[in-house]
Amino acid sequence: MTLSEDARERLADVVELQPTKNKELQERWEMESGSDVHQFLESELRDYYYRDENSLVRATAEAAELVGEAPEDGEAPAVHMSENERRVFAVIAGPDERAESVVSVLHSVRSEFDADTEASDVRRALQTLKRKGIVEVVHRTVPTYKLAVAREDVNIEEDEQTD
Secondary structure (H helix, E strand, C coil): CCCCHHHHHHHHHHHHHCCECHHHHHHHHCCCCHHHHHHHHHHHCHHHEEECCCCCEEECHHHHHHCCCCCCCCCCCEEECCHHHHHHHHHCCCCCCCCECHHHHHHHHHHHHCCCCCHHHHHHHHHHHHHCCCEEEEECCCEEEEECCCHHHCEEECCCCCC
8 A cells, every 4th residue: 555645644643643532633634523534544544553442543563664663673563452352362373373263263262361252352353453463364264363473573562451
């Protein structure tokens, strides 16, 4: 996805202000409404942002690299994850392993964490991690998932809240 100069500048704003709200971006970008912000994000920056569990706008790691905000020390940018996403991240197949189904990941989460997790929780976590560029989908008879990057290459931002 090639970005225009305007889109690249606005992406830099998202990286700088994250986590942020539509209202803050609306003021920065001098737009009429939060709906205009949402429309711009979806039409121009869809691959470079996501909303966390509190609906705050956050930039993907790829977005930070694209606008030159990757940490100079070589450390991976922090990735915000909910408790549910951290559990899925901890048990899902690695990049060099065979991708696994939602049900397989669900059983691993339940076994590893003795958690009363539902398939919909795992599916939601997988989709969020996919948007963040951490998980990839391998299409077989059913969609299967595995890490797109090595676990040690992901710096998880700790969160005080739980799911």
